Amino acid sequence: MNQRKMGDLLPRLIPILAVLLALLVGAVMLALLGTNPWEAYRALFIGAFGSTNALADTIVKATPLLFVGLGICIAFRGGVLNIGGEGQLVTGAIAATAVALAVPTWPGWIIVLMSLSAGMLAGAIWGGIAGLLKAHLNVNEILSTIMLNYIAVFGMNYLLRGPMMDPLQIKLGSFTPQTARLPRSVDLPRLIPTRLHLGAAIAVVLAFAVYVLLWRTTIGFRIRTVGKNLRAALAAGINTKRYMVLSLLLAGAFAGLGGAVEVLGLHHRMFTDGSAFGFTGSAGFNGIVAALFGQLHPIGTIPAAFLLGALLTGANKMQRVMQVPSALIGALSGLIVLLVVGSEIFHRRQIRRADKRNSELEDAVDAKEDS
Amino acid sequence: MNKVLSGFVLVALIVSSIAIIGMATPFKVAFVTPSTINDSAWSQSMYDALMTIQNEMGEGNFQFVYSENMFVISDAAAAIRDYASQGYDLVIAHGSQYGGSLVDIAPDFPNTAFAWGSTANTFSDQGITNIFSYQPYSEQGGYVNGVLAAKLSESGIMGVIGPIETGDAKRYTEGFEQGVMATNPNAKVSVTWTGSYSDVSLAAETARTMIKSGADVLTGTSQMVIGAIGVAKKEGAIWFGYDVDQAPLAPKIVVSSVIVDWTVALRPMIDAIQSGTMGGTVYDLTLANGGLKIAVNAEGLVGKTIEGIINGDIKVGE
Amino acid sequence: MTWAVIVGILSSGIRLATPYLYAAVGETIGQVSGVLNLGVDGVMLMGAYVAFFVALRTGSLSLGLIAGAGIGAMFGLIMAFISVTLKAEQGISGIGLYLFGLGLSTFLFGVTIKNVQTIDGFPDLAIPALSRIPVIGEIFFQHNILVYVAFALVPIAWFVLNKTPFGLKVRAVGQNPEAADSLGVNVSRVRYLTVTLGGMLSGIAGASLSIALLNTFQQNLTNGMGFIAVALVYFGGWRVSGVLLGSLLFSTVNAVQLWLQVKGVTIPSDFLLMMPYIVTILVLAAMANRRVNAPAALNKRFERGES
Incomplete structure (x- = not known):
């Protein structure tokens, strides 16, 4: 039962991991620019939710x-x-x-x-x-x-x-x-x-x-x-x-x-x-x-x-605080899109496995539609 | 006891006021602009002006930050509001499309001055007192370029490439046409609008089309003209610049550029703010007050002639 | 209208069509194999930026071109990995790729080249003898090398897609990947090849702007051309010849409207500027009964062993 829960949770976490990976790539680029990535992302977060x-x-x-x-x-x-x-x-x-x-x-x-x-x-x-x-x-x-x-x-x-x-x-x-x-x-x-x-x-x-x-x-x-x-x-x-x-x-x-x-x-x-x-x-x-x-x-x-x-x-706030070109965030949001859609494969695999388990109960077509 | 206390307060007041004078907090400017600060046009001209002022006043007395690429109006509005709430002395909203947002924001921040352009509208009619505006008389520069263009054109056909028929671009173009007509009434000026500030490709093909239909002198406004300058360079047509000195882009063919020197508006604006006036003034930029300048290309014909006379290569009057 | 005007308009049309041709032919090859890549514009921008940057720093246009093609191929590879290996939804992957290319090229331009600059790009190359032919010579044979290559690409792409075993595989994979798979065609490998090739051509499309036609780079230099290129693939009905016609139609109408403006026609410029877009739709609508052989598997993910 516990294992099953883990199995359900993991695919849901993958989009978040994808976002984190994209931010990591961004951090490397910021660091190369000589900007403190931590400060930059803090500005991004504050700009989006800070007040x-x-x-x-x-x-x-x-x-x-x-x-x-x-x-x-x-x-x-x-x-x-x-x-x-x-x-x-x-x-x-x-x-x-x-x-x-x-x-x-x-x-x-x-x-x-x-x-x-x-x-x-x-x-x-x-x-x-x-x-x-x-x-x-x-x-x-x-x-x-x-x-x-x-x-x-x-x-x-x-x-x-x-x-x-x-x-x-x-x-x-x-x-x-x-x-x-x-x-x-x-x-x-x-x-x-x-x-x-x-x-x-x-x-x-x-x-x-x-x-x-x-x-x-x-x-x-x-x-x-x-x-x-x-x-x-x-x-x-x-x-x-x-x-x-x-x-x-x-x-x-x-x-x-x-x-x-x-x-x-x-x-x-x-x-x-x-x-x-x-x-x-x-x-x-x-x-x-x-x-x-x-x-x-x-x-x-x-x-x-x-x-x-x-x-x-948040990206605009980051530009204001760090004077980093906001285009970097444009690039990162593109990367996030790519990583998130790319990671959906794990979600789909999950559904397919579930299909096999419940093949008598579930209509396979419906499950595919939900993917 | 009371005396001691009041004496203490007095000393504290004096000390703190000395401290404030001694620290001389720098004048802080925030600058919000639609394109990039290196666009060789509109945004760069303001960025250059702010740099000039910073060099004049020293970094200790004048600091500025910028938000570039703010072509999305609601993003720009957020930036303007954010800067104002951080206590910047002056927030420059460098685009006539930002005016609508300023009206909403300025009244909430009476201790911050705002400036925008190109326009003659400071919204003082709506009771707002902390908005300045600036407005280059682009038609004056256009006229000068037009006169020179008409003199230099052999075919008598000239082309103007603009983004959309409005604002500064419209005024510059009308001035250019007037200048041409005043010099050579038989000349023909063809004007083409590409419908975009950024369509470099269409600007380039427009320039080609113009040259094909006989134009030998071209000019234009906005950052897309880089494409047209490239074509003019390749085809050997003469180019007249606008916004910044465009000679470095094509030294051989640029005769002169109309430069907008925003420092002419910025200096009195900063003085006014420091003496407590937060808005209400329209700063015109004209040839008369030096807000518009004609930059002669030192490597072009006019520049070479002047240089030749100065260093004696060209003998005049002998 | 004099001959000179017609010559001017047609030769403009050919020049304007060049970037569309590279990008749309590349996109056609990818789509025929069943992969929709909406990110062409982003790939073009990367190609344009990298080609310009390399040409500016090394002084070599050929190196610039190779670098532009290379970065395009790399972006194609990314698209292939995401859409073929990871089987992601193709439409959205393309939009991601577009945003990535747009952002990255703007960012890199801002931190490396900084100021708008121009270079001397590929010069016009009049073809001996042919360029002397009156009218025809001036329209077709006085362009830079990348214009010729773009038009040479059309018959080559047609031949490869329709007359070679590889082309047959590409079409099979796009029409019925399951059947192709059962016949021993490696669906993934074919799609990797086509999408990477498509990316490379998009990269060259960008380079044709930055180091041959416009000889400069600035942010968003393409101004949405990549999206028009995708639209032209649909216009052409997934046929290379149709893509050629579409590119020429769109570009020539654009050249006509520019010429009308230069001549001082009193119609408001905005309406003239709409013309290429309206004409493209109308022409396609007028051909409503044409037979279109759409790749049946386009924009669908292929899972081996399914169904």
Whole structure:
């Protein structure tokens, strides 16, 4: 019995060992730079968890990762790969901003609801385009979502330096590509006196909603069936094309909502530095990482997004304290991803062994799906 | 008893105030910037200016730290807030995209001064008193480059490569066009925006396309122009620089560079902060106040001519 | 439009297509064997950085090129180890590889070269006789050596994949690894080879930027080109010829939009900049009925002895 417990525990510890190994590699590089690795990592830890403010920043950073990650959970379960999180975040944010600026005098909560819905809708459309292209015109979603990311960014640049530019910027002659500040009535409430806003709570609630959607509804069952076994789904009479579109549409909707929440909760305006990164902070990619660390399970994605947010937030603090290029942490987070996904093999072996033990009881297909 | 106590307090006060004056805590600046401090453009120009001031004032009196690569706005906001909470005297948010965050942060830290640019907006209209701003009149430098360009161009066709049509890049480009037109009304300036500050490859191909369509003089803004400079160097087109002296990148073809000398804004800003004014001033950087300078490439034609006259290789007026 | 304009645009298109070709052909070989590597951009950045660094320090472009190819192969090897030996989820491994390459190249640049510098890269090499042919000569035969090699790679890769025993193995491993395994093909070894080769080509793609086309390095020099290269593999339907067409289409449309901007067309630049991306999607959508022979085992882990 004890041995079995050990056997269960070890694979769970392996991702943590992988992170430690990556940090060790980083420590060697820091030492080569002449920086004290211990001090550097202390700064990283303090920057992520060291104070209320740091913790709030970590959660703020994790919020868009969770939104994108939830969408990724749906898309992956539905058998589609959504690399379009960046573009979907941007379209969602732009739509939310446009709506809030259009009706600034309406009651705040109405604008907030309209604005968030607009963001969600815009993201859904951006994801849905990729879905329709895949289902009906045989255009692979990896290609279309990559291209749609660029199209969204150029569209954003056009709107922000043109029709949506803050009139004040034109008056001052600075021509900074950003919109006016949104009416204060639409600011999402702060949870504590830091930057932490309601968006984080919305994301967590939605994580449970996604869980219910995927495992407690017929729609979710069909999405998963299409993703797991296309032929079986066809044989069962499921309209597979419709569910492919739906998966990408939902993935886009969550990312779009994430973009809208970033605007209403954090920035209170939309801006561009020419790329998507300035606004998204690569959440479109990091969200994929968060979802996969979370085993493609919406509830698992919550702590995964939090940890990734902590790492990214702490990295910036480390740069400030130690004057170490933050790119080092970018490299380390890549290494952590590689080591963690690489180490999952032990987890899978574990499951296979369990399968053999309980082969009469457990349906092998189900176990594979959970891996 | 009371007298003894008050005498003791008095002595303590004097001693501690002497100690404070004697220690002369250095002026501490934190600098948050979107690209890297070695980008040969926007960020480097500010980094160089801070280094200059540190050399002038001495490390004991002036210290600065930086956060580079802060292209993610919410990361930059976290950095700005963190620096302010650590009691830095001045936090420079070196990018017009950071303004939105400053409005939220500055009121929480009345003892810290903030500065940002390029803009003329100090948010004093919103009752905020601890934000400075700085704004280079890039169009002035652009005009000078434009006049020179028009004189040097044989084909009468010139190209400008910019990132997105906004901010400093837009102002520099408009100034350049004006300068060209004032000198040669028949000249043609073609302007291309690559849609990115960092797409070196597209900047390079733009330069090639321009040269193919007859341009023999090129200029441009942002860190991606390194690609265009490379092409100009290969094809023998003339280049005019912006932000920092770009002559070292291609000594043979760079005629002059418009340099933004941020020390012109930083010096009075530091003085103001030390005398208790925490914000509200817009510092213009112009040719008139030396905030904009034209760096003539010493190895280029103009520089060689000047050097020749000075050392007597070129005889003038004989 | 005059001939000169067309010549200019087409020759731009060919130059712009070069890095995409290396990277996308490399990615095609890997994907045909069943391995999706989303990390191409990161590998390109490492290739670009290492090639530039070596060329700058040794003064030898050839050494730089070899070093760029070498680091690319090393990154390919890492990807192979993670996706083949450790059987990790391929999509996420690729994203990890991308983040690793992006971070590491930026970091190393910051601590070794520090300031943006330029070098004299591979010079343009006009091919004797051929370059004299009017129009054609100027479009095709006045480029640097890495441009020629990229285009020479297309028929070579096609031949190897379709006409050699090795190519047959690669395709078999990508279509049905279980069957290939039962016929005695070493699935892991084939995939190790293809993914490492793919990485090497991505490394060369990066080097073609830093020491031949742009002759400089700065952080994120590729600006997402590696992702476009992955997209082009799908565009080409896993055929090398399709990848060639896709690269040329994307790059030529880009050259056209640059030319339109230079000519001062009054359409806002942002819309012109969108063109290559929109056209690529539209062209692919218009060919909806084409036959695509997708590697059936792509992005699936292969466990020996299973099923």
